[in-house]
Amino acid sequence: MSSMTTTEPRRINRRVLVIGAVIGLHVLVVWALQTGLLRRAVEMVIPVQVLAEIIEPAQPIIAPEPPPPAPAVKQPPPKPQPKPVARPEPTPQPVLRQEPSPVAPVVAPPEPAPPAVVAAPPAPPAPPAPPAPPAPPRVELPSSSADYLNNPRPPYPSLSKRMGEQGKVVIRAYIETNGTASRAEIQTSSGYERLDQTALQTVQRWRYVPGKRAGVPEAMWFNIPVSFVLE
Template sequence: MLRLRQNARSARLAGLSVVLALHGALLYSLWHSRVLPPPTETATLFVDLLTDTPKVELPKPDPPKPKAKPVKREQPVQPPPPQQLAAQAPVVSPSDPVAPPPPPLPPRIEVPAEPVPPAPPPKPVGPAVLSGELALTCPDRAPPSYPAISRRLGEEGKVVLRVELDETGQVDRATIKTSSGYARLDEAALATVKRWRCRPASRDGAAVRAVAIQPFNFVLEGR
């Protein structure tokens, strides 16, 4: 665009130079030919110089539009046609022997389940507990002797013993469950019960150990 403007200006200057040269040559020839009037009669000559031509702006070419890329359309994949599977029956000729069908199975008979007997209760573990005192279990028993010192001092009270018998009926162990408050009375009760002879306790026909509670009352006579 700048080069076009420079070329136009150069052309205008060249044209102006040519016009001026023509006018000068014309004046020179008229002057020598005496055709021009004297200076008094000479009219004022106005020369209009060519002004710059208006700038002509050429339209800018539009930028090339990008070419649209062709879109490849994917063809839908068609599923294969369903295939029917047909079982081919074997061809049987009339001369081939045909096996008879198997006989039907007999109906199944359900046998009722036998009731399960209840489990026996668990056998008790440990010595048998005798109800009541040892009066019925121990026929050979002697009463305790009252300590003489306890008589003089007037000691009285009730002793409760826990007595354990072995499988033969003998007293294996005796302990004080409730004391009388006097050691002499407690010791007299323990010494007496250890000499007793009892019948062994049984469980399911077998002799077992047993436990019983035996009380002793120490009371002074005449009080």
């Protein structure tokens, strides 16, 4: 009875050990998967196999054997050439004189037809002539000889008469639109001071018809000749 009781605990211990070993093996496998040890072992195994395939020596390349040379074709021996046979010389034949044939008349080639006359294109119409410039406005110079002005003749200086002084004086006067001479100067002298001054004073006292441009009165310069002649 006591021997049976001792064997049973031994069996139970063995079972416990087996079960513990199995559990520990599973735990070890799970731990290896989690930490990547198993993957590393696989990677180490695969490169070794690939390396073994690479290191394997290459097989030598066997070149194909060259074809046997073609058999030489025998050429027939050259045939002997025949000897040349002497030919008799030909007898000369009489030469027949040929009369010249009449020369055919030379026909002149036809003259080429004159080229067709191409009509020139019509000339473009001439541009219209520019309009003529407008005529300058008509200018009417002042006048001092109108009868209605009643301008007296310049007096002859008595001393000039006694001394025989005579001549022509040209006075340049500026005639205003109201017919008066606002300025006057001697343009051409007679050679005598008394005659020049008498003409200048007389012209300044005269009345004038004012000058006009295009019919409109306008102030302008006017040359007035005054002559002194002894009778």
